[in-house]
């Protein structure tokens with residue numbers, strides 16, 4: 001059997017074009033190609049779509065790069081004339097806007113900096129679409145905006161109606177033959193046996209064909225409805241916007257022109273827009289232009305294109321074009337063209353169906369031959385060979401119908417479809433368990449995984465973080481979260497408290513939004529939230545503190561740097577940098593600290609060691625540790641970057657992030673099933689070890705490494721280390737990716753990766769199965 005099926009082998013993930021072609025060619029007996037190849041990639045369509053995509057990308061590239069160069073040229077020649085005034089239509093004017101949809105869309109699409117300037121920059125555009133850059137749009141203007149500027153939706157193929165499925169089911173070759181047989185049978189029947197008795201045979205066949213077609217069409221239609229539901233679920237993505245002065249999350253489909261969108265690392269830009277403000281915003285435009293070189297978006301290059309990805313940094317943008325007015329909208333059409341790749345099981349079953357089909361066909365032919373031979377022999381015996389009646393023709397037709405019926409029932413055309421159905425069923429079931437499966441094949445591959453690499457934060461732990469311990473003024477204290485009067489247990493001096501609050505409130509990526517009844521919601525990552533909540537609990541006033549200084553520069557948190565730094569200016573002209581991040585990393589940047597008496601003192605080697613012990617102490621209690629530090633700068637000159645040395649350590653916080661209930665059992669189940677489980681985390685090694693022990697991942701003889709130490713190893717050394725690694729700490733996204741690659745290539749393992757953040761995205765994509773966790777669901 002294996003050798004018969006050798007053409008029916010494809011890889012789990014990204015099968016080669018050649019393999020896809022091979023099995024298609026090996027399928028020889030197909031009754032209904034439309035049905036048989038329904039959930040299978042359409043290679044022809046795909047290559048057409050690929051060509052179309054290339055040409056669109058090429059056009060975008062020309063628009064982005066060549067035009068830009070040309071513009072510079074024109075600028076240099078000082079041939080600046082104001083763009084032609086666009087006439088405003090009454091509709092736009094009555095709605096209170098001052099710019100035509102097409103003009104607005106073309107500014108961003110063509111990177112037309114001249115048009116932007118002529119419109120008064122981003123502020124000018126904002127005025128024209130009547131929005132305040134600070135408070136965003138008014139919710140009440142939503143319908144108007146949608147009416148005039150459109151919705152953020154892309155044209156989709158209309159869903160197939162039920163009758164389409166009936167039509168497709170009718171294309172079955174054997175059913176067509178049977179129907180012809182039925183018609184002939186009716187004709188011959190009426191001629192020989194008369195009305196109505198002669199009808200019965202033919203009618204019988206027609207009725208059964210009708211039944212087969214209906215059953216097939218109904219089950220196919222139901223299946224398509226299921227797929228539509230799944231598809232809808234897959235497309236639910238939300239993004240942070242500011243509306244009516246409040247930060248809120250909305251679905252990307254509800255975005256309108258004028259929305260102020262908050263972008264942060266890992267987000268897909270949901271619409272075309274113009275840069276308002278931001279910090280070290282780096283965008284990956286490869287999905288649009290095919291160029292792999294990321295671009296910086298700032299005042300000089302202020303255009304955001306829909307479909308690109310935020311690689312680093314954070315910022316705000318003003319939406320200027322949505323839906324089909326963006327280039328992405330056009331590209332979207334080509335994206336799903338040609339369908340999803342078939343899974344190995346689907347292909348195998350196609351092979352089985354083909355083999356059975358051949359056997360069925362052979363038997364059908366044999367049956368027909370035997371029956372006909374017997375008939376002829378009998379005729380010869382009765383010496384009636386020259387004497388033919390219509391009755392004989394009828395008999396032969398009957399034999400033929402029998403042969404075709406054998407094919408109809410014996411060839412399992414529905415088999416490959418059945419597996420798609422069962423995979424879809426598995427998807428649905430997983431969805432009830434709150435897991436969204438994006439690719440059918442994942443359901444299948446999941447069963448053959450030999451190794452799981454999981455991140456820690458958010459996957460093994462709940463991601464509900466609270467500050468649990470703090471080290472400040474040379475003492476470690478447990479936080480009493482229930483008693484806001486006396487959270488620090490002991491008194492600390494006013495000045496130290498103000499240092500601490502300053503660092504917490506300056507150095508945060510969080511947004512606080514207050515609704516009408518004063519309820520506050522904090523938007524931000526769990527770590528940041530925990531810290532900010534702690535600051536509020538200490539009695540800090542976020543809004544008041546924020547007004548005291550002006551933020552000059554921000555280096556947002558990234559999984560590579562593992563820290564966040566900001567530079568602020570106080571009204572009196574003083575500058576201050578502050579930094580928070582992975583404790584051993586920030587500790588290296590400090591040479592002073594706030595001592596027992598609340599004074600700034602030099603940090604000796606011994607004290608550094610003591611502080612390291614404190615960090616390790618916190619970490620081995622499974623706390624995530626962060627160092628908070630600041631540095632006063634008297635240099636008012638325009639510094640190019642935020643310094644990374646000479647800081648004063650204010651405090652170390654230990655943040656509790658409890659292990660999810662049930663994780664330990666899940667790990668045990670995996671181990672019993674022979675699947676190795678590894679933890680790959682960005683956190684401190686001791687924190688990682690503590691959590692890994694708690695979950696049962698780290699055993700006595702297992703290894704725990706820091707990713708930085710692994711990077712320098714040769715591939716030979718890796719080969720001996722990797723099989724025993726159970727914990728990899730302080731890893732960057734690239735480290736995670738490398739580990740997965742090595743596991744797959746060196747040891748041929750089928751690797752499943754679970755992760756919840758952007759730092760897991762490369763590894764998730766590389767893995768045989770990527771399981772993206774979390775409520776938010778970073779787009780992977």
Ligand SMILES: Nc1ncnc2c1ncn2[C@@H]1O[C@H](COP(=O)(O)OP(=O)(O)OP(=O)(O)O)[C@@H](O)[C@H]1O
Nearest residue numbers: 455456457527557559562564580581582681682683
């Ligand atoms: N907002 C932040 N500001 C500064 N430092 C942070 C912030 N968030 C996390 N860190 C530091 O970075 C480390 C986490 O890095 P990273 O984001 O790569 O991992 P993670 O996603 O939190 O963990 P995992 O990989 O297990 O999911 C933490 O240990 C902490 O020290």
Ligand SMILES: [Ca+2]
Nearest residue numbers: 455457458757
């Ligand atoms: Ca994570």
